[in-house]
Amino acid sequence: MSAAQSAAPARSLSRLAAIREAAPHPTRWRHVVGYMLAVYRREWQGSVFSAFIEPLIVLAGLGIGLGVLVGDKAAAITGGVSYVAYIAPALMASSAMNLGAGEAAWPILARVAWVRIYHAIIATPLNAADVMVGAIAFIVGKVAFAATFFAAVLLITGITTSPGGAVGMIAVSILTAFAFAAPIVAFSVTQKTDQGFAFIFRLIITPLAFFSGTYFPIENLPGPAQLLSWCTPLAHAVALSRSFALGTPLTLGWLHILALLLWGLCGTVAAIYLFRRRMLK
Amino acid sequence: MTNSAAEPTALIRARGLTKAFGARTAVAGIDFDVRDGEFFGFLGPNGAGKTTTMRMIAGVSPRTSGTLEIFGEDPDLHGSAIRGRIGVVHQQETLDMELSVRENLLVFGRFFGMDRASIASRADELLELFQLSDRAKDQVEPLSGGMKRRLSIARSLIATPRILMLDEPTTGLDPQARHLLWDALQRLKRGGTTIVLTTHYMDEAEQLCDRLVVMDQAKIVAEGSPRQLISEHASREVLELRFPNGTDSIDAAILDGIGDRYERLAERVIIGCENGEAAHARALAHGLNPESWLVRRSSLEDVFLRLTGRSLDE
Numbered sequence: 280m281s282a283a284q285s286a287a288p289a290r291s292l293s294r295l296a297a298i299r300e301a302a303p304h305p306t307r308w309r310h311v312v313g314y315m316l317a318v319y320r321r322e323w324q325g326s327v328f329s330a331f332i333e334p335l336i337v338l339a340g341l342g343i344g345l346g347v348l349v350g351d352k353a354a355a356i357t358g359g360v361s362y363v364a365y366i367a368p369a370l371m372a373s374s375a376m377n378l379g380a381g382e383a384a385w386p387i388l389a390r391v392a393w394v395r396i397y398h399a400i401i402a403t404p405l406n407a408a409d410v411m412v413g414a415i416a417f418i419v420g421k422v423a424f425a426a427t428f429f430a431a432v433l434l435i436t437g438i439t440t441s442p443g444g445a446v447g448m449i450a451v452s453i454l455t456a457f458a459f460a461a462p463i464v465a466f467s468v469t470q471k472t473d474q475g476f477a478f479i480f481r482l483i484i485t486p487l488a489f490f491s492g493t494y495f496p497i498e499n500l501p502g503p504a505q506l507l508s509w510c511t512p513l514a515h516a517v518a519l520s521r522s523f524a525l526g527t528p529l530t531l532g533w534l535h536i537l538a539l540l541l542w543g544l545c546g547t548v549a550a551i552y553l554f555r556r557r558m559l560k
Numbered sequence: 561m562t563n564s565a566a567e568p569t570a571l572i573r574a575r576g577l578t579k580a581f582g583a584r585t586a587v588a589g590i591d592f593d594v595r596d597g598e599f600f601g602f603l604g605p606n607g608a609g610k611t612t613t614m615r616m617i618a619g620v621s622p623r624t625s626g627t628l629e630i631f632g633e634d635p636d637l638h639g640s641a642i643r644g645r646i647g648v649v650h651q652q653e654t655l656d657m658e659l660s661v662r663e664n665l666l667v668f669g670r671f672f673g674m675d676r677a678s679i680a681s682r683a684d685e686l687l688e689l690f691q692l693s694d695r696a697k698d699q700v701e702p703l704s705g706g707m708k709r710r711l712s713i714a715r716s717l718i719a720t721p722r723i724l725m726l727d728e729p730t731t732g733l734d735p736q737a738r739h740l741l742w743d744a745l746q747r748l749k750r751g752g753t754t755i756v757l758t759t760h761y762m763d764e765a766e767q768l769c770d771r772l773v774v775m776d777q778a779k780i781v782a783e784g785s786p787r788q789l790i791s792e793h794a795s796r797e798v799l800e801l802r803f804p805n806g807t808d809s810i811d812a813a814i815l816d817g818i819g820d821r822y823e824r825l826a827e828r829v830i831i832g833c834e835n836g837e838a839a840h841a842r843a844l845a846h847g848l849n850p851e852s853w854l855v856r857r858s859s860l861e862d863v864f865l866r867l868t869g870r871s872l873d874e
Contacts, residue, residue, distance in 0.1 A: 296637035304640075310670040317667050318658050399654035399715075402618050403671035404644040559620055560581070 301555065303408035310405065311413020312420065319421070329381065330425040334374035335432060341494070342366055342438075356496060360525055367438045368448050368524035369493040371429050372455050372516040375422050379456035380484050382418040383463035384476045390414075391468050397558065407558050411464065411550045415543075418460040419453055426452035439524050447523030451516055454539040458512035459484075461546025468554040483511075492517045512542045569596040571723055571754055572617060576626035579612050586612040588778040589626060594723075594756055595771075599749050602758040603765045603860065604775035605870075610758035611651065613775075614727050617756070618648050631722070644672055647716030651727040653708050655700045655715070662687065662696040665715055672719035679718065686714040690744060706737030710744065717748075724748065726757040730764060742767060762860035774864060781867045786860055793866050794858035795820045795832035799839045801850035802828050814846045823865050830865060832858065 319326075342363030346353065349362045357365035390396050401407050426449045433439040439448070463479065470476075490500060491513035497505055508514045515535035522529040529535070572594035579587040587609040594600045602610040615621035616628060619639035628635060630642045655664055662683055669679030687693045690710040700708065709729065716724060729745075730738040745768060749755055759765050765772050766786045774782040774789070782789055799819060803810070807824050815822045819833030819842075829850075833839040836855030843850070864870075 293634075293637055300637060300639045307671075307673075310667075313670055314656075314667045317663055318656065321658055394657055395650070395652060395654045396656050398650055399648075399668075400671060401620055402643060402646075402648040402650075403668070404640045404673065405671050406640060559622065560615075 300406065301408060303412045303551070304406070307405050308409045308413035308416060311400065311410055312417045314400075315414070315417040330378055330421070331428050334370060334425075334429055337374075338363070338367055338370050341370070345494070358525075358527065364438050364525070365521070366494055367433055368520040369491075369517040371426060371433070371448055371452055372520040373488045373491070373493050373513060374429065375426055375452035375455040376459050376484065376487065376513055376516070378425055379418055379422050379458075379460040380463050380480070382421060383415075383460040384467055384479065385473060387414060387464050387467040388470055388473055388476075391554070391557070392471055397554075401558055407555045408551045411468075411547065411554050415457070415461050415464055415547055415550065418464075419456045422456035422460075423449065423453045433524075441524070441526060444523045444526060448520050451520040451523060451539075454519075454536065454543070455512065455516040457543035458516070458539040458546070459542075461543045461550055463546075465546050465550035465553050468550060468557055487511055487513045492521075512539055515539055570594065571596050571631060572756070573629045574613075574626065575628075577613070577616065577623060577628055578625045579609070579616060579621065580624045585778050587616070590773075590775075590778075590780045592773055592780065592783065594754065597749075597752055597754055598770045599745075599755045599768055600757075601765045601769035601772035602756075602775055603760070603762065603769075603772050603864070604758075605760055608775040609778040610775055611727055614648075614725055614756070614758055618646060618725060619643050644719065645722045647713075647719070647721035647724045649709075649712050649716045649724070649726045649729060651731065653712060655708060655712060657699065657701045660697050660699055661692055661703070661711055664700060664711060665718055668715050669718045674719060682718055682720070686717055689747075690714045691740075704737070706733050706740060709733060709737070709741060713741075713744065717753075721753070723754045723756060726755065728758055728760070730759070730761065738764075762864070766860050774860075774867060776864075776868045776870075782863065789860060789863045790858050794862040796834050796858060797832075797836040797839075798856050798858050798862055799831040799833055799836040799843070800828055800854050800856070801831070801843060801848065802852045804851050810848065814848065817846065818842050821866070823869065830862065832862065832866070 346362035349356070353362040353365070397410055400410050430439070430445040430449050434442060434445050439445055466475065466479065490504065490508055491497065491511065492508070493513075497508055497514055500508060515538040518529060519532065519535045521527070522532065570593040572592075574593075575591050576589045577587060577591070578585070578589050590609075590613070602613060604610050612621060616623050617630060617635070619635035619642055622636055631645065633642055635642050656667070659667065665683035665686060666676075666679055669682065674682070684693070687696050690713065692707065692711060692714065695703065695707065700711065703711065713724075713726070713729070726745075730741055733741065742764070745755060757768065769786060771783070771785050772789070773780045782793060784792065804827055806827065807829050810824070810829065815824070815829060815831070819831040819839045822829055822831045831839055831843075840853055840855065843853075
């Protein structure tokens with residue numbers, strides 16, 4: 280009995296050490312970001328189009344083209360602003376989703392399954408959790424960079440007039456990237472081939488861009504579809520982004536922020552768990 | 561740690577080390593010590609449990625039971641600190657193909673918490689040592705297999721580890737690249753690095769290892785220096801007789817009379833003996849008619865055959 284009592288503190292100490300070994304280190308993940316930046320310096324040209332140009336083409340095409348079609352009816356939907364001003368903040372959020380999701384798919388799978396650099400990284404002082412936190416942080420940073428560019432274009436063209444609103448939209452894009460990148464990283468680290476990504480992108484990401492209040496108010500959807508929409512991150516991101524851009528008040532705005540944060544945090548925890556399960560056999 | 565006082569030079573110490581994957585036991589209760597400064601080998605066929613043992617030492621595979629200490633610490637509890645003093649070279653390449661040769665080293669040094677200036681000077685030193693300086697700015701993808709393997713080893717040495725662990729380092733390399741790598745490893749060993757390697761090539765184990773354990777089916781079946789193992793488990797010479805039509809029909813009583821012991825493989829009979837020429841003469845006298853024959857000194861291959869009844873490449 281007394282032996283068991285004296286062993287108890289030692290056991291709980293070693294349990295603490297084991298948890299510390301598995302948890303992300305407060306700062307080491309930044310070296311994973313550093314590694315990704317080194318790779319990015321070599322291949323950034325390849326991503327300029329998808330990150331910077333494509334969202335602007337969509338904005339020009341839909342905002343101007345569809346805007347003419349919507350014409351005078353726009354005011355009834357948008358509450359007074361032009362159609363392009365209405366969809367611009369939503370497009371910014373949905374391109375944060377696209378970029379964040381894309382970066383969380385192939386580049387992650389490549390490193391876990393094809394070039395296997397992650398196997399080398401977890402053999403250093405970094406652990407599996409540091410790799411996941413660093414990988415997600417890099418994606419969020421990359422989206423922040425692209426979002427800043429997009430917001431600057433909106434300000435310069437006068438589509439968005441409030442600099443404060445633009446800063447708010449960038450913050451929303453960062454949260455959006457987190458909310459999508461983390462769960463998709465968690466999915467990617469379980470995959471052996473890229474076939475699963477077709478499912479993610481065709482059945483989830485692409486439809487979300489249409490049914491999250493991006494091009495028309497979410498209230499136009501039938502009731503159950505509205506509910507479904509609010510269960511995904513993009514609807515919250517669009518509501519927040521638009522509220523910042525147009526300066527319209529948002530009831531329970533912090534709930535939208537909380538929803539995005541929850542998606543990101545749960546995704547990160549899942550990514551760490553699944554990545555450990557794959558790597559630490 | 562209490563045992564480190566008794567055995568101050570054991571850098572790695574395993575007792576009853578076991579790893580099970582569900583119902584399959586990959587490593588079944590093995591004991592070994594790796595001493596400071598030695599070249600230690602795990603020799604065995606594929607699937608013997610060598611890689612799993614290496615992964616447990618490297619702290620990326622939690623053991624099922626038994627004790628394991630590296631630098632006197634438990635890798636389950638102090639993995640990060642232990643990994644900081646170990647260099648690991650995986651069996652498959654794990655280099656970043658998009659970065660340059662030198663960038664692969666620079667990025668890696670940061671994982672060990674080194675500052676940029678010391679990483680840069682260490683990287684150049686390693687590129688020189690592994691004869692990669694003239695490829696420093698090239699991308700990794702087009703390098704030859706031997707160069708990639710040298711770069712992997714250079715990368716694992718960036719933080720000047722106490723222990724270097726290599727999993728099948730020369731598999732898939734041509735003979736020239738193998739010898740180049742062996743030379744580099746011998747130099748490192750002379751420089752004081754403790755090296756642990758797995759291999760299924762006996763010539764590699766014989767050439768490089770001060771001490772080795774022979775693994776088969778998740779267990780250690782023998783331990784010692786290559787010379788010790790050969791003198792303990794094999795006779796001085798070996799006579800190999802080749803029978804392309806199979807060896808099943810040969811009378812065991814005849815084989816018993818030729819040498820000290822024999823192993824019957826599908827198309828070969830391997831006879832351990834003091835004098836191979838004399839044994840060959842006895843074989844012919846007994847009426848055996850092999851298609852070809854040869855006499856050689858015993859090797860680790862014969863040790864393995866003796867201990868397991870199987871050949872390493874089977």
